[in-house]
Amino acid sequence: MSKLDFDVPAKGGFSFDLCKRNDMLMKKGVQPPSYRKTGTTIVGLIFQDGVILGADTRATEGPIVCDKNCEKIHYMAPNIYCCGAGTAADTEAVTDMVSSQLQLHRYHTGRESRVITALTLLKSHLFNYQGYVQAALVLGGVDVTGPHLHTIYPHGSTDTLPFATMGSGSLAAMAVFESKYHEGLTRDEGIKLVTEAICSGIFNDLGSGSNVDVCVITKGHKEYLRNHLLPNPRSYVSAKGFSFSKKTEVLLTKVTPLKEKVEIIQAGEAMEE
Amino acid sequence: YPYVTGTSVVGVKYKDGILMASDMGASYGSTLRYKSVERMKPIGKHSLLGASGEISDFQEILRYLDELILYDNMWDDGNSLGPKEVHSYLTRVMYNRRNKFNPLWNSLVLGGVKNGKKYLGTVSMIGVHFEDNHVATGFGNHLARPILREEWREDLSYEDGVKLLEKCMRVLLYRDRSAVNKIQIAKITEEGVSISKPYSLRTFWEFNAFRNPTVGAEGSW
Numbered sequence: 001m002s003k004l005d006f007d008v009p010a011k012g013g014f015s016f017d018l019c020k021r022n023d024m025l026m027k028k029g030v031q032p033p034s035y036r037k038t039g040t041t042i043v044g045l046i047f048q049d050g051v052i053l054g055a056d057t058r059a060t061e062g063p064i065v066c067d068k069n070c071e072k073i074h075y076m077a078p079n080i081y082c083c084g085a086g087t088a089a090d091t092e093a094v095t096d097m098v099s100s101q102l103q104l105h106r107y108h109t110g111r112e113s114r115v116i117t118a119l120t121l122l123k124s125h126l127f128n129y130q131g132y133v134q135a136a137l138v139l140g141g142v143d144v145t146g147p148h149l150h151t152i153y154p155h156g157s158t159d160t161l162p163f164a165t166m167g168s169g170s171l172a173a174m175a176v177f178e179s180k181y182h183e184g185l186t187r188d189e190g191i192k193l194v195t196e197a198i199c200s201g202i203f204n205d206l207g208s209g210s211n212v213d214v215c216v217i218t219k220g221h222k223e224y225l226r227n228h229l230l231p232n233p234r235s236y237v238s239a240k241g242f243s244f245s246k247k248t249e250v251l252l253t254k255v256t257p258l259k260e261k262v263e264i265i266q267a268g269e270a271m272e273e
Numbered sequence: 274y275p276y277v278t279g280t281s282v283v284g285v286k287y288k289d290g291i292l293m294a295s296d297m298g299a300s301y302g303s304t305l306r307y308k309s310v311e312r313m314k315p316i317g318k319h320s321l322l323g324a325s326g327e328i329s330d331f332q333e334i335l336r337y338l339d340e341l342i343l344y345d346n347m348w349d350d351g352n353s354l355g356p357k358e359v360h361s362y363l364t365r366v367m368y369n370r371r372n373k374f375n376p377l378w379n380s381l382v383l384g385g386v387k388n389g390k391k392y393l394g395t396v397s398m399i400g401v402h403f404e405d406n407h408v409a410t411g412f413g414n415h416l417a418r419p420i421l422r423e424e425w426r427e428d429l430s431y432e433d434g435v436k437l438l439e440k441c442m443r444v445l446l447y448r449d450r451s452a453v454n455k456i457q458i459a460k461i462t463e464e465g466v467s468i469s470k471p472y473s474l475r476t477f478w479e480f481n482a483f484r485n486p487t488v489g490a491e492g493s494w
Contacts, residue, residue: 171415171448178444179420200419 039207041169042072042083043177043197044138046162047190050147050218051140054194055083056169056202057227058209065209069227073215077102077113079222080141081215082122085167086134086154094135098122115141115148119158127156136166142219169201169208176200187216195229275327275378277301279312280451281413282323283441284382285425286391286406287434290462291384293323294438296446297471298453305453313459315466317342320356320385321459322363325410326398327378334377337366356385356392360402368400380410386463409441412449417441431460443474 042055059067074082074095080102084091098121102113118139126133137152151164163181165173176197185193194214201208212229216222277299284293299307312331313323316338324331341362345354354362360383370376376398384393394404407421420441429437435458446452454476459468 172419174448175416175419175441175444176423178447179440196423200423204419204422 039169039205040072040085040167041165041173041198041201041205041208042085042138042167043165043173043194043201044083044140044149044151044163045177045181045185045190045194046140046147046149047185047187049187050142050216051149052187052190052194053081053083053138053140053215053217054198055213056198056208057211057213058202058207059088060207068210071213071226073213073224075099076118076139077106077141079112079143079217079220080115080118080139081217081222081224082118082140083138083166085136085138090133090135091137094122094125094133095137098125112143114143114145115139115150119150119152122152123156123158126152126154131155138164138166140217142217147217165197165201167201167208169205172204173197173201187218191216191225191228199229275330277306277328278378278451279310279325279328279331280449281409281411281417281445282312282325282380282382283409283413283417283421283438283445284323284384284393284395284407285421285429285434285437286384286393287429287431289431290386290391290460291321291393292431292434292438293321293382293384293459293461294442294456295323295325296442296453297455297457298451299328300451303450305451308453308455309471311457311468313457313468315461315468316359316383316385317345317354318465319353319387319461320359320383321461321466322359323382323384323410323459324379325413326380330377330379334363334366334379334381338362355387356383356394357387359383359385360392360394360396360404363396364400364402367396367398367402371399382408382410385461389463412445412452413441416444416448420444439474443476446474446476 039060040056044051044053053073055072057069057072058065059070072083074084074092076082076095076099082095084095098118101121102118105117106113122137122139126135131154134154136154139152140149149161149164151159151161151166163177165177180193191214195212198212202210211227214225214228216225279299280296282293282295284291293313295312297309297311298305299310310328312325313321314335316322322338324334338359342354363381363383367377378398380398381396383395392404393406393408394402395408395410396402407425409417409421424437438458442456446454454473455471456474457469457471459466
């Protein structure tokens, strides 16, 4: 047999060379590293003039909370936002990729992006990877054809719905939606219903917690309400303050609250540049 | 392993006693085979038992309890078993079977009123038991519990309690594949037990967006 050149893995898709090695390692008892999941509650809802998306802010690494205030509502286009549940790296990478593809498409066509464009790009990418890219997304936006809300499952199937929930807390949030949703919601009613659904997920599901993020998208206008509700404040602060070990002598105590030192840049504007 | 299974049971404490709701379906694997199964039964004078899970195991539990109540009546001492006692008997039975690796595949909800004290508790198939103001088994744990946590109040009237249970059963009907639209609501107070006749819930499927989901997004579904 002639010697073959080193086999270049086929373009696109995964190369499964290391799977056999991983299997052997697992049989010997080596645990694979747990990856950061966003055990989550994400919801979306269509109201009178547009779409409201909501998400909790807890990111978990197995049983530990690794980020108490992460951002799960990702920017796709000025008029389209996407919430992501599942593996955090997968949701962020996939939404960033489709967001840049949409930007190029906008330059190419000179028109505002449509939600179904983002939908088709996401679903064909996820289907290509046969569910290995574990990203469950709630995609919402308003374009020339009206408000749209879609859910996208990790294997690539999609649903178009008036209200949708995904993530581990989806059942708790769906219970709230099923009992309280009706057509023709106003903006305030919609925001209230979304926060109730996310709070129901936060308090009744172990994988979701901390704060509520809300994003309201209407024709020509969007509002990203980061930390719209903080139902879990840190209420206990140790009264003694910080104490040094016995040998050091405290010469001067000066407390500078961190808020003044950090300049908070509006998340929406920064991403649009 | 269970084969003929009933879906969730939801119970709440209200002003005068306990209200419990369950649907009347029993699935054989993934087909909805039996649609008139009463999954809630009165036990003695003071308690009401609802079960989800394997129906044959539920019938076995009813036989054990019949024997228990019979022996208690034979003492003829004017004292009868209250809900707390029945609950702890059931806990021991379930836990023992689990220890012998032969569990009774049920999640039970037991409610009752004795001497003015209301009692609502639950036992699972592995023997986990606790008592609370509102309980749910099966899918009800995930769908009904959040609603009950938000909307349960100490002094629910009978009508409000029924409305709350109907809300939970409606959500379960929409989102649980093994639910049927034929429910019974059972009430137990100091006077006694009454299980309502089966009736069905009004459901609303006419959202415009469901009728015409792809109105703006042709090609998706």
